[in-house]
Amino acid sequence: MKKVAFVCVHNSCRSQMAEGWARKLGKGIIDVYSAGTEEYHEIKPLAVEVMKEIGIDLQGQYSKQLGDIPVPDILITMGCGAECPWIPNEHREDWGLDDPSGKSIEAFRLTRDLIKEKVTQLLERIESGDLK
Template sequence: MQQEQPIVPSVLFVCVHNAGRSQMAAAYLEDLGAGAIEVRSAGSAPADELNPMVIAAMDEDGIDITTATPKVLTPEAVRVSDVVITMGCGDACPIYPGKRYEDWALDDPAGQSLDAVRRIRDDIKYRVTQLIAEITSEPKATT
């Protein structure tokens, strides 16, 4: 008898520039989710590079995101994700039936001080922790 592979849920974080909020959320989900959740991030109008204050704030919490790069949001990324978390990208995110959509109202770290970015980071970490608890406790679909 062949053993079934576990179904791994996937989450897509979307913000405008994919240089701050969505990158922090993706990094926390990668770290705290310990491989139990597939993680993506993208932006509706990606920046050329990550916000340096975001890199510094995440480094303070022991997470190195220096190799992350902003990516463009594609319909395919949304289609293959189970949960789509938007962070101020408005109507730029395509809507597909059967997906879980959430909008997290978070300040944009662009142009903010390190102290302000720390507050945004801590809010994101809390929300990601809650998301992990919800996703990993949801009953799995059976066939």
């Protein structure tokens, strides 16, 4: 199984939602992690709320830093300008997602749904062996 890491600056919103989706949709396909490049104290409450709306509970997740997770095979940055230190990996890409922090719950829902699309596409590429 491939190890996939979703990385953001604070690991408090987009990367946490991606981890939640990937755990649900990628069960048996990938090992999934998320982390931030800077320390942060919590997951954004609206991120937790919008994921709970679709049956994914982020309550057991917490903000982590890169050193807290295994070295990934696949590294996904979320579009937050996260400058990751060089981390060995087989594949790296940036998803270019706007940060909904400080915006309405609708912005969080839109981000949640975009992340689901991207996680689904990533899983399809992993299963087919095509990550280009």
